[in-house]
Amino acid sequence: MKLLVAGGAGYIGGVVTRLLLDAGHEVVVLDDLSTGRRDSVPDGVRFVQGRVHDVAAEVLDSSFDGVLHFAAFIEAGESVKHPEKYWENNLVGSLRLLDAMRSAGVRKIVFSSTAGVYGDPDQLPIVETAAARPPNPYGASKLAVDLALSGEATAYGIAAVSLRYFNVAGAHRCPDGTMVGERHDPESHLIPIALQVAAGKRDGLQLYGGDYPTPDGTCLRDYIHITDLARAHLLALSTMDCDADPATGRLTVPRESATGGHRIYNLGSGTGFSNREVVEVTRSVTGRPVPFEIAPRRAGDPASLVASSEKARVELGWVPQRPSLPDIVSDAWEFYRRELH
Numbered sequence: 398m399k400l401l402v403a404g405g406a407g408y409i410g411g412v413v414t415r416l417l418l419d420a421g422h423e424v425v426v427l428d429d430l431s432t433g434r435r436d437s438v439p440d441g442v443r444f445v446q447g448r449v450h451d452v453a454a455e456v457l458d459s460s461f462d463g464v465l466h467f468a469a470f471i472e473a474g475e476s477v478k479h480p481e482k483y484w485e486n487n488l489v490g491s492l493r494l495l496d497a498m499r500s501a502g503v504r505k506i507v508f509s510s511t512a513g514v515y516g517d518p519d520q521l522p523i524v525e526t527a528a529a530r531p532p533n534p535y536g537a538s539k540l541a542v543d544l545a546l547s548g549e550a551t552a553y554g555i556a557a558v559s560l561r562y563f564n565v566a567g568a569h570r571c572p573d574g575t576m577v578g579e580r581h582d583p584e585s586h587l588i589p590i591a592l593q594v595a596a597g598k599r600d601g602l603q604l605y606g607g608d609y610p611t612p613d614g615t616c617l618r619d620y621i622h623i624t625d626l627a628r629a630h631l632l633a634l635s636t637m638d639c640d641a642d643p644a645t646g647r648l649t650v651p652r653e654s655a656t657g658g659h660r661i662y663n664l665g666s667g668t669g670f671s672n673r674e675v676v677e678v679t680r681s682v683t684g685r686p687v688p689f690e691i692a693p694r695r696a697g698d699p700a701s702l703v704a705s706s707e708k709a710r711v712e713l714g715w716v717p718q719r720p721s722l723p724d725i726v727s728d729a730w731e732f733y734r735r736e737l738h
């Protein structure tokens with residue numbers, strides 16, 4: 398397939414780009430480099446610098462089979478302070494991308510949604526049909542795009558998949574032995590910050606909130622390895638069909654084992670780790686001290702997010718290969734020591 402990867406210079410988009418290339422697909426990366434890095438895009442891949450808002454319409458034409466859309470701001474805490482940034486980038490950008498796809502006749506899209514759409518769930522693990530009560534503008538902006546995709550699939554017969562990521566971490570090992578990992582600037586995610594502390598680059602870390610209704614009072618999160626997460630995108634693509642009747646633009650009968658419409662899948666390991674446990678695992682993997690203090694809660698953080706990925710397992714055949722948190726932290730640590738020192 399010929400695919401546009403919007404946000405392909407970021408952590409997740411960069412790893413998915415590599416897996417797509419390894420699988421023989423042709424990839425064009427579109428990224429405005431607001432948070433992505435040009436050197437994350439593999440050599441030989443056509444790279445276009447720009448925002449999805451306007452540049453997607455210039456790049457897309459009928460030779461493209463589909464789009465994978467990662468281009469978004471992702472910090473829940475920041476979204477509480479600057480909500481307009483999240484609506485404009487995450488929602489408006491996605492709507493303009495859908496316009497561009499419609500004009501060019503591109504009819505498949507895999508979208509990076511998030512566990513952040515759920516808010517505080519009524520029960521764990523969280524299934525896709527659970528109520529969505531986003532606790533911050535970041536989650537709300539992603540939920541709005543999920544809803545827009547449902548409408549687009551119903552109205553125009555496109556095939557759309559929303560993958561709701563839980564907490565993505567670790568580093569991807571490429572076939573040539575190089576690694577691709579997390580490099581946010583400034584860093585706000587728990588595991589990379591804990592590794593910076595272990596490496597002596599920070600004096601300590603703050604755990605936001607010690608009075609949540611969880612076993613040790615700190616938040617529970619479900620960590621999923623970046624390579625496992627990236628693989629789910631290829632599986633999703635392989636189950637999508639939306640060949641349109643050129644006369645009506647409507648979906649024809651799907652090929653065997655492929656489906657159109659809008660589908661949503663949670664991607665997590667199904668196991669929750671508290672923030673304190675993450676610090677403990679980081680200590681044990683690195684063999685270094687990781688001092689922390691309990692600080693006030695961060696606005697917009699739900700207490701517990703743990704996935705049921707049963708639907709992805711059954712419908713996509715997705716089975717995480719590296720689900721253990723020590724393995725995830727160990728790969729992140731190896732990347733950190735190789736690349737970031």
Ligand SMILES: O=c1ccn([C@@H]2O[C@H](COP(=O)(O)OP(=O)(O)O[C@H]3O[C@H](CO)[C@H](O)[C@H](O)[C@H]3O)[C@@H](O)[C@H]2O)c(=O)[nH]1
Pocket residue numbers: 471472473511512513562563564565585586587588590602603604605606616617618672695698702
């Ligand atoms: O210095 C820190 C950083 C984080 N945390 C805590 O660690 C947990 C995980 O926080 P992260 O910032 O690492 O990740 P989030 O859970 O906020 O969000 C991540 O997972 C979400 C889905 O759960 C979204 O996909 C989002 O894009 C992605 O950043 C939270 O309880 C947070 O409060 C700390 O205590 N101290």
